[in-house]
Amino acid sequence: MEYKDYYQIIGVSRDATQDDIKRAYRKLARKYHPDVSKEPEAETRFKEIGEAYEVLKDPEKRTAYDRLGTRWKSGQEFQPPPGWDQGFEFHGGGFTEATSQFSSFFESLFGRSQQSHRYRGREFNLRGEDSHAKISITLEDSFQGSIRNLTLQHTEPGQDGRPLAKERTLKVRIPKGIQQGQHIRLAGQGSPGARGGKAGDLYLEIVFKPHPLFRVEGKDIFLELPVAPWEAALGATVAIPTPAGTVDLKIPAGSRSGQKLRLKERGIPGASSGDLYVILQIVLPAADSEETRAFYREMEQKFTFNPRAGMSTR
């Protein structure tokens, strides 16, 4: 297990006041909030920041953490010294109330977060809570429909009352045409019910893995297609990739860079399928030999061409 420098993660010094810590945390939380942030790895960073703040905002946990001393470096192999937390009594039995998953470093110090089993209503048969998880799929999974294995971690109360980490694997059918951000409901796969009550449901939020070629927005798919100047100028038929396989695309003569060609209903399939948009990017051949440079010079002479004609420059 690796030591985590919570002060470094939040970006404050070890003698920072609680106000300093809160301010620094708030700033980072806004920057890396996964719903808002465009930073890469925002979700990982946000979790790290959350974990660091969970410790540093709480004077009890912070004092205990400080007692580990300053000789540890971030990422260093770490074992808590025996009896390190003696003399500390954490409120709530040493378990944090947060529901998110913390690192094993955190758990070795402060215990595992206890999953709250709350039940609603006053019925005798108490239905279990609904739970949520994310599942990342490829664009191709959505195009064809697929079966995905999903491993979920949860905690269950053990015999001595301490929570135990459990893992289970589900095989889930991904319906064809599912879109980013949609939710699949799996009936009865949430938290177990109490006293004979029904189990809750599990909701899976669909997250698309980034695709090397295609960008997906709702039902529509976007592909940037490099074309040669002569293909754009004279027109051409070129083979292009689509999630359903290669197709031939006719590029009209006189096409401009950035121009969009719509391939109807070649987006994500469904009752009303999305479209595939091909965005032309004209790519220039390099002038990297005497012959090619001569050819560019010849173009300069033969064309009466001012690319800045609309700019009224002198």
Add this chain to the structure above:
Amino acid sequence: MGHDILHGIVIEESEALSLSELCRICNVEVEWIIALVNEGILEPAGTRPEDWFFSGIVLQRVLVVRRLQRDLDINLAGAALVLELLEERNASFVKTNFY
């Protein structure tokens, strides 16, 4: 167990959710959803809360607002504004990148 293939329902496509269903799925109180409606974040069909029906599409909005409120400690009006800006940003993606 564990080897059967589970077939689910895509909430956004196939269901109209009642107020109590929406509360259960998102693990929130009825009063909080009513506040979202009063803020104009959600626009259910039906006149009284007990007759309200929400399109499945709202699920994502509710979850985002809940996370924004919980994680960033912003009030409902602020969360609604962030939500609208986020939706605007996503909608303008195509324009800014591809026109």
